[in-house]
Amino acid sequence: MTAINGAARACASVSTMRQEHQVAIIGGGMVGETLAALLASRGIDTALIEAQATAAFAPDSEPDLRVSALNPLSTALLHSLGAWERVQAMRAEPFRRMQVFEGDQRPGLCFDAAEVDGEALGHIVENRIVQSALQSLQQPYLHRYCPARLRAMVTLPDRCELHLDTGQRLRVQLVIGADGAHSQVRQWAHIDTEFVHYAQQALVLNAVVDHDDATWQRFVPSGAQALLPLPGRRASLVWYHDASHCAHIQSLDRQAQCEHLMQAFPEELGKVEAVLASGHFPLSMHHARRYWAPRVALVGDAAHSVHPLAGQGVNLGLLDAQALADVLSAQGDCGDSASLRRYEQARRADNAMMLRALHSVYQTFSVDQPLWSGARAALLAMSHRAGPAKRWVMRHAAGERV
Numbered sequence: 246m247t248a249i250n251g252a253a254r255a256c257a258s259v260s261t262m263r264q265e266h267q268v269a270i271i272g273g274g275m276v277g278e279t280l281a282a283l284l285a286s287r288g289i290d291t292a293l294i295e296a297q298a299t300a301a302f303a304p305d306s307e308p309d310l311r312v313s314a315l316n317p318l319s320t321a322l323l324h325s326l327g328a329w330e331r332v333q334a335m336r337a338e339p340f341r342r343m344q345v346f347e348g349d350q351r352p353g354l355c356f357d358a359a360e361v362d363g364e365a366l367g368h369i370v371e372n373r374i375v376q377s378a379l380q381s382l383q384q385p386y387l388h389r390y391c392p393a394r395l396r397a398m399v400t401l402p403d404r405c406e407l408h409l410d411t412g413q414r415l416r417v418q419l420v421i422g423a424d425g426a427h428s429q430v431r432q433w434a435h436i437d438t439e440f441v442h443y444a445q446q447a448l449v450l451n452a453v454v455d456h457d458d459a460t461w462q463r464f465v466p467s468g469a470q471a472l473l474p475l476p477g478r479r480a481s482l483v484w485y486h487d488a489s490h491c492a493h494i495q496s497l498d499r500q501a502q503c504e505h506l507m508q509a510f511p512e513e514l515g516k517v518e519a520v521l522a523s524g525h526f527p528l529s530m531h532h533a534r535r536y537w538a539p540r541v542a543l544v545g546d547a548a549h550s551v552h553p554l555a556g557q558g559v560n561l562g563l564l565d566a567q568a569l570a571d572v573l574s575a576q577g578d579c580g581d582s583a584s585l586r587r588y589e590q591a592r593r594a595d596n597a598m599m600l601r602a603l604h605s606v607y608q609t610f611s612v613d614q615p616l617w618s619g620a621r622a623a624l625l626a627m628s629h630r631a632g633p634a635k636r637w638v639m640r641h642a643a644g645e646r647v
């Protein structure tokens with residue numbers, strides 16, 4: 246396949262210097278950074294191209310709005326790279342219990358780490374801290390291009406040529422799109438996606454509240470509300486709602502936001518002393534029909550994105566990173582189609598199953614009718630009592646293949 250666009254022709258005249266690497270990863274989000282560290286640790290000469298530099302961590306800073314629940318398998322992967330200790334030295338909050346309930350019905354479905362002999366069900370971590378921890382690793386085989394944006398790529402049978410907005414040109418065996426849900430690499434490789442746009446948005450508010458080592462999620466007919474504990478007396482509150490409601494809450498002053506939250510959220514929230522920051526994020530589900538094209542592979546949100554209500558997005562992306570690293574070798578041709586096919590076989594069906602499951606959860610819990618509300622409460626209560634099934638769900642959410 247050969248693909249070139251106008252920007253490539255423009256860039257070509259800026260610089261004739263060409264750097265050679267085995268692999269180029271486009272996008273240094275959590276997934277791209279993790280994959281870069283994995284490949285470099287295996288002696289693969291890797292270029293990481295990221296458009297935005299990550300701000301240095303300041304211990305007295307307030308938490309960022311973008312946080313993720315990392316499951317034990319993800320933290321184990323970061324640990325194996327030497328990055329998890331660095332995350333913990335900055336900021337991370339474990340949660341040992343999780344409660345999911347419908348409206349005012351309690352207890353709903355409760356998970357406890359003790360039921361699967363675990364120390365924690367997961368950790369809530371700021372995305373930028375995971376990126377910073379990975380960036381601080383010493384990796385002789387890793388070459389960073391940051392800030393730099395991929396402007397164009399040309400794929401040829403034996404290599405791929407990349408044009409950056411800095412004027413630099415790279416020649417690589419394989420380009421990996423880790424450039425997020427709106428992946429340009431995916432578009433340039435002509436890989437289609439299945440796409441579902443959700444009417445709801447995720448309104449995220451960082452607040453000062455008391456909490457223990459638990460996270461909870463309440464389903465109400467208009468959407469869902471959740472608390473993710475952060476270090477100290479901080480929590481990330483997530484409210485899934487239609488766009489106009491999210492805009493309305495964001496237009497309120499901080500005091501009015503506190504009062505509104507205490508009114509609308511369940512009593513588990515307690516007193517909201519302050520709202521520190523808020524933002525909203527559009528929601529969609531998409532799945533690339535293929536995870537590879539000649540000399541191109543996709544990982545993380547570039548390959549799939551899911552509704553965040555079950556906190557699985559980056560956890561799936563890190564499994565992609567691990568699987569792709571496992572099929573590439575420093576000695577062979579990293580762009581070899583047989584390896585890329587093995588990667589797709591290892592990941593696409595598993596991801597498709599998770600995407601379908603999460604979409605079904607979204608559909609089941611977004612029907613605004615009293616009868617459905619009762620059925621959902623009964624379903625959660627029944628699931629709570631079904632010991633083996635509940636443990637299966639817990640192990641799956643923790644990233645284990647069960």
Ligand SMILES: Cc1cc2nc3c(=O)[nH]c(=O)nc-3n(C[C@H](O)[C@H](O)[C@H](O)COP(=O)(O)OP(=O)(O)OC[C@H]3O[C@@H](n4cnc5c(N)ncnc54)[C@H](O)[C@@H]3O)c2cc1C
Binds near residue numbers: 272395423425429
């Ligand atoms: C509100 C919300 C809550 C969430 N909560 C959770 C959770 O609790 N648990 C969980 O597992 N997941 C969660 N997710 C999903 C998770 O955030 C994503 O799955 C994850 O961030 C995807 O990581 P990524 O590295 O694949 O992509 P991204 O984080 O999107 O990173 C892509 C990177 O590529 C760079 N880039 C893009 N184009 C170019 C280019 N042309 N050149 C150079 N660089 C480029 C961008 O600057 C960016 O840094 C949540 C998502 C949302 C919206």
